[in-house]
Amino acid sequence: MRTKAATIAFALATLLSHGPSEAAPLAETQEPIKLAQFNVTDADFITGVFGGVLEKAGYNVEYVKVDVTALFTALELGDVPMSPAIWGSLQDLIDKTLATGKVEKKGTIGVKVREGWWYPNYVADVCPGLPDWTALTKPDCIKALSTPETGGKIRYIGTPADWAPFDVERIKSLGLAVEIVPSGSPAAMVATLQGAVQRKQPIIGFGFVPHWFYGAGQGSFVNFPKYDSGCRTDPAWGINPKEIGDCDLAEGEIYKLVNIAAEAKTPAALRILDAYKISTDDVAKGIHQVEQEGLTVDQAAAKWLEANEATWSAWLK
C-alpha cells in the first residue's frame, strides 16, 4: 500500500519535470514559461500583460516572485528566459549581464520613464522658481528644505545604495548645498516622502514615473539642464566647465532582455516579445487600477487585454 502510493507520487513528480514537446497551434511546448514579477506594480503589470498574451497564444505561464537584482542572474543562467520590464536605470547591471554574452537586448517596449528630483507641489510656495533647478540655490529655499541634522544644507532623500542617480556628481558640479540622506530601500524612500507629504512638510527626494505615488499628480520633477551624452564624459560640456555630471538623468526606457539559449526553445514567444509594445498612459492606468481601485495585477492585465484585442492579436500572426 505504502510503496504503491510512493510509486504513484514519484511518477507524478517525474512527470512534472519532463513534458513531451511537439508542434502545437502557436505554442511549441506546454512547459510553463517562467516570467519574473518583483512586487513593483509597473513592472509587474507590464509582465502580467505580456504573460496574458502568451497565454492567449497557447503557452502556460508561471510567475516567479523575485528581487530585481536576482532577476539578472536568473536571465544569465536561463532560469527565467525573458523579461519585458527591465528599467534602463539599472544600466550597470544591464551592461554586466550583456557582457556575459548569454543575454540579448531586444529593444524597448515604448514606455518613457522619467526619473529625477521630485518635490510635492506645495514646496513651490517656499521655493519660488521651481521646477527650475536654480530655485534650489536661493537661501530661503535652502533654509526651508533643511533640518538641524543636515547643518544648513537641503535634506534630500536619496536612493537605495545600488541605484545610479549620479546625485553626487550633480551636487558637486552644480554647486548645490545638498545633503543626501540614504533611504536604504525603495519602500523606505516612498514611505518617507509619503509621510512628509501627509504632514505638508517641505521635502525633496528621488522619484520616478510611472509609479503609483510619484505619478499621482501631487508633485513635479526639478528641471536640471537636459541630459546629453557629453555630460557624463566631457567636463567642458554644460554649465560647469571643470566637472562632469552637471545635468539631469536621461529620459529612460524600459527594455526587453532575453536569454539567447532559451530563444531557440520558444521562437513564437520570442516573436511576440519582439512585437510587444505598450504605452506610458496604459501603464499609468494599470498602476492606478491596482493601487487606487484595489484590483490585482492579473485583473488589471486582463482588463488591458480585453480593451486592446486588435493590438495584441496582430502580434500573434
Place this chain on the structure above:
Amino acid sequence: MGFPVGRALGWAGLALLLVSTVGRSFLPEPLYVWPEQWRIDIATPISAAMNGLLKETEIAGFLVRDGTRSFGEVLGVPMRLLQSLLSSGFLIPGATPAETLRLPPLSWLGLVAAAVFLCHRLGGFGLALLSAATLLYCAAFGLWAEAMLTLASVLVIVAVGFVLGLALGIFAWRSQVFEAVASQIYDVMQTMPVFSYLVPMLLLFGFGPVAALVATIIFALPPMARATTLALRRVPSEIGDLADMAGASPRQKLLILLLPSAREDLLLGVNQLVMLSLAMVILASMIGAGGLGGEVLKALQALRFGKGLEAGLAISLLAILLYRICAASAHVRPRQGQRLFQPRDGATVLMLLAVPTALGFVLPQLAHYPDSWTFTTNRLWTALMDAINSRWGDDLEAIRVALVVGLLQPFRMVLLDLGWAGLAGALLCFGAALGRNWLGLGAALSVVLIAALGYWDRTATTLHLVIAGSFLAILFGLPVGMLSASSRRLHHVIDALVDTLLTLPSFVYLVPVVMLLGPGSVSAIIAIAAFVFATVVRYADHALRNVPPALTDAAAAFGATPWQTLVKFRIPVAFPALMLGLSQTVLMAFGMVVVTALVGTTGLEQETVTAIARVDPGRGLVAGAAICALAMIAERFLTALAERTRCG
C-alpha cells in the same frame, strides 16, 4: 591569573580607551584612520574567485554549478511535490493545451479538518483550537495559497534540518575535536549576514525554493546541532549504564534510550529551528521562494501596512502553531500497549482530505478559497497611520532630530574617536584581565584587520546602532522580564507577546516607523530594540525564575520586603545567567543590524546589501565577515565576563 592582576589589567584597558578618545587631537592620525595608501583590498579577489568558482570551474569535466544544481533538483522534488499538493496544484504539460492536465491542490476545508483532527489527537482540545484558528485566519485574510506555500517550505526545511542537526549533534557528542571545530563553524553560520551568501546560493542552486532551502538551513541548523549535543550530554549517566547492562548495541542505546530521554532539550533545538526558518521567510522570498514573505514585501512596497501586518501575523501564528505541535509530540505519553496513532486514524485523515478535494471538482469554493469570503483590515491601519502622522508627525520629527543631533551623532563621534589602535589595545588588556589571552589577541587582530580594510568609519556607525539598540531594549526589557518572572498569569501573556515579536518580520513595523520618522539611525535603533527586547525579556524571565525558591523563602523568613528580596537576593544570584542573556542579546542585535540597512543606515551592513544589488559576492562576504567578527568578539567577551562573575 590572579584576581588583583586581572583587575589592574581591566582598569588599564579602560584607561587606554579614555586616553585614545580624549587624545585624538595630539596623537598621530593614522592611529584613528588607517591611511588610505596602505589599505588592503580582499573583496575584489574574493569576488573574482567566487564568480569563477560558481560560474566556470570544472571538476572532472563537470561544472561545479551543474553538480550543485542537479543536487538541488533532487532536493527540490519532495519540496515541489508538497507545494503542488498543498498550494499550487499540479500542471502536467501535454502535447496540446487540451491535453494539459491541471489538478487543483488539496481542498482548504479538507486540510483544515485534517489538521484539527491530528492536533486534537496529539495535544487535545487546546491545540486543535489553535490549529483551526491559525488556518482559518490565513484563509479569511486571503492568504491561504501563500500560507500553504510557506508551510510546505518550512516542513521540508524542518525535516531536513532535524535529521541533519541530529546527525551533526551526535558526531559532536562523540568527538571532542569535531565539536571544537564545528562550534566555530556554527558561530560563523549564525552571525554571517544572510545577504552575503544569498547570491552565491542563487548561482549554485538556481531559482526557486531550493536555494532558499539551503540558505535557511545554513542559518537555522546550528542551534539544532548544538541542542542535540547538549541534550545528549545532560542525559543522566545512569540511563546509559542501564542500556549497557541490558546489552544494547551502541545504535540501540542511542536511538531507544538516550535520544528519547533527551527529548526536552532536543525540543529546544527544534523550537529554534522552526522559529529561525520562519524568520528567514522574507529573505527567502527575495530569491524566489514566494509565499507569505513575498506577500509582506509586496504590501509594504505599496505602503499597505494593514496587509503587511496581516501577512506578518500569519507567519507568527504559523510559527507558534508548529512549535506547539512539536512540543505536544515530545510530551506525548502513549497509553499502555497502544500506539498514539491507529491505522484507523490514518484512514480518517485520508478521508477528510479526499472528500472535500473530490467535491471541489463540483463545488469550486472547496477547491480554492473564494475571494468573496475574504476580508482585510488594511483600510483601518492606513487610516490609523495617517491619523498618527497628521496629529503627531511634526512633533515626532522634532524629537527625532533632537535625538540625532544631541545624542546619536555625538555618540558616534566618540566611538570614531576611540580609534582602531585604542580599541585593539584595550581588547588585548581586557582579554588578559579575563584570563583569556588568545581571545584578547584574536579580537585585537580582527579590529586591526577591519581598520586595514578601510572599514573603521563604517564600524563606528554599526557599533553605535548596536549599542544604542541593545541599551534601549534592556531598558524596557529588564522590567518586563522581572514582571514576567513574578506572576504565572502575566508570564503566559508576555510569553505569547515575545513569541510574536520574535517571529513577526521586522519590516512590517519598520516601514510605518520610517513613514513617521524618516530613514536613518533612529528608525534603525527602534527596529533593533524591538527585536532584541523580546530576547531580553525571555532571558531575564528565565534567569530570575531559576533562582532556587529556597533562597527566596529564606529571605522572606528573615523579613525582607519583596523589593529587598529582588535587589539583594534574586538579582545577584541570577547575575551570571543575566550576563549570559546580555551576551545573547548583543548577538541578536548584531543579527538585526543587517536588516536596518533597508532603512538607510550607512555602516558595514549597508555594504552587505549593496553587494547583493551589485552581485558582488566578495564585498558582501568581507563586510559580512567583519560584522560576524565584531559580534563574536562581543559575545565571547560578555560570556567570559559572565563566567567570571559566576566563579568570583
